Amino acid sequence: MNPVPPATPPSPQSSLVLVVDDVQQNIQVVGTMLREAGYSIMPATSGAAALQRVQKKLPDLILLDLMMPEMDGLEVCRRLKADPATQSIPIIFLTASNEVSHLVHGLAAGAVDYVTKPFTPPELLARVQTHLELKHARDTMVRYGQELSRLNEEKNEFMGIAAHDLRNPLSAIKGYSEMVMEDGESLQHRELEENGRRIRDTVARMAEMVQNLLDANRIERGEMILSLAPTDLCRVVASVVETQLPRAAAKQQTIHLECGAAPIKALIDPAVCVQVFENLVSNAVKYSPSGKNIFARLKTSDAAVRCEVQDEGPGLSAEDQKKLFGKFARLSAKPTGGEHSTGLGLSIVKKMVEAMNGQVWCESEPGRGATFVVQFPTP
Ligand SMILES: Nc1ncnc2c1ncn2[C@@H]1O[C@H](COP(=O)(O)OP(=O)(O)O)[C@@H](O)[C@H]1O
Ligand SMILES: [Mg+2]
Structure with missing residues (x-):
């Protein structure tokens, strides 16, 4: 997947040129040449007028007369280059042949090129087009640079979190196995079994985490293959609730399934949907205190099927809601039963739901529980 889709290269039709000249007739001549080639024109008959016009609308390129009364082209150029908003707009000076000595200053002030009057249309148009293309290439490079450094930061964060989160269970496994090795003979069978179970559970937790990281990457690269079929969502949600019952029971929580008798169909990938609801229901269990209720609810209307996972x-x-579906979002709520948290689950949920043409969001007020809503169009 290309992170920075290439923007369309500049065409005259998509480009606005600011023409600055104190002689109205010069503007007309230049304006006609450019308009006939398809460009849009913004005229200004003084330096001050030019500076005012760029405040209202940013041109893609500026043709600037060097010699003008009051504020000359050099000063206009300096001011445009000093302003971050206009800094990157290419400026081409329009000069009379006897002004060439001033050009050095113009180029020093930040202009990219000059055209000597009188000029022919091909001469002017070639320079204009060249500098628009150069500007476009520069902008594209800047965007790629920004995108790359963003991706690099994300990678670093990813590595940091993965390393940090895997270190804890690894040292736990180390501890359990050392215990077995050093005290093996004196340990009761029951204790050995207990250690084995702990190691197995810790490994399962690590495997789950690695799976999450892989899923997140796969989805991001657009490599997740979905097979959408009309499926009864009640069965999907019911099966997920069933797998979460032991975890809820361990915290004295009750999961209520509300979905009526009739099937509620949506165009989904059942396996992917299971992952979505596993995340939502397991979050409800994970972040609710013990003894609370959790509701998994399905509703249907003409246009949509709505699934809610509500907790107390x-x-x-x-x-927190703003960051909720971002990657590595570990927010204010912390697991209430020592469960593990990577902050990846909901970012995966969002991508999966959207890949199935659905939407997911959260409705909540602090202290009053959370309701996660997943909505699919009815088939
Ligand atoms: N039902 C919920 N109630 C309160 N906070 C929640 C709930 N679900 C998720 N969160 C918050 O959002 C964060 C991100 O959740 P998620 O992406 O599933 O990652 P994880 O569960 O691995 O931390 C959690 O760390 C938690 O702070
Ligand atoms: Mg989660």
């Missing part, structure tokens, strides 16, 4: 946990602040 801590809820989420507006601030």
Whole structure:
């Protein structure tokens, strides 16, 4: 997947040129040449007028007369180059042949090129087009650079989190196995079994985490293959609830399934949907205190099938809700039963739901529980 889709190269039709000259007739001549080639023109008959016009609308390129009364082209050029908003707009000076000595200053002030009056249309148009293309190439490079450094930061964060999160279970496994090796003979069979179970559970947790990281990457690269089929969502949600019952029971929580008797069909990939609801229901279990209720609810209307997972946990602040579906979002709510948290689950959920043409969002107020809503169009 290309992170920076190439923007369309500049065409005259998509380009606006600011023409600055104190002689109205010069503007007309230049304006006609450019308009006939398809460019849009923004005229200004003084330096001050030019500076005012760029405040309202940014041109793609500026043709600037060097010699003008009051504020000359050099000063206009300096001011445009000093302003971050206009800094990158290419400026071409229009000069009379006897002004060539001033050009050095113009180029020093940041102009990219000059055209000596009188000039022919091909001469002017070639320079204009060249500098628009150069500007476009520069902008594209800057965007690629920004995108690359963003991706690099994300990679670093990813590595940091993966390393950090894998270190804890690894040292736990090390501890359990050392215990077995050093005290093996004195340990009861029951204790050995207990250690084996702990090692197995810790490995399972690590495997789950690695799977999550791989899923996140696969989805991001557009490599997730979905097979959408009309499927009864009640069965999907019911099966997920069933797998989460032991975890909820361990925290004295009750999961209520509300979906009526009739099937509620949506065009989904059942296996992917299971992952979506596993994440939502397991979050409800993970972030709710013990003894609370969790509701998994399905509703249908003409246009959409709506699935809700509602809990009586801590809820989420507006601030947390903004970050909720981002990667590595470990927010204010912390697991209430020592469970593991990577902050990846909901970012995967969002991508999966959207890949199935659905939407997912959270409705919550701090202290009043959270409701996660997944909505699919009815088939
Ligand atoms: N039902 C919920 N109630 C309160 N906070 C939640 C709930 N679900 C998720 N969160 C918050 O959002 C964060 C991101 O969740 P998620 O992406 O599933 O990652 P993880 O569960 O691995 O931390 C969690 O760390 C938690 O702070
Ligand atoms: Mg989660």
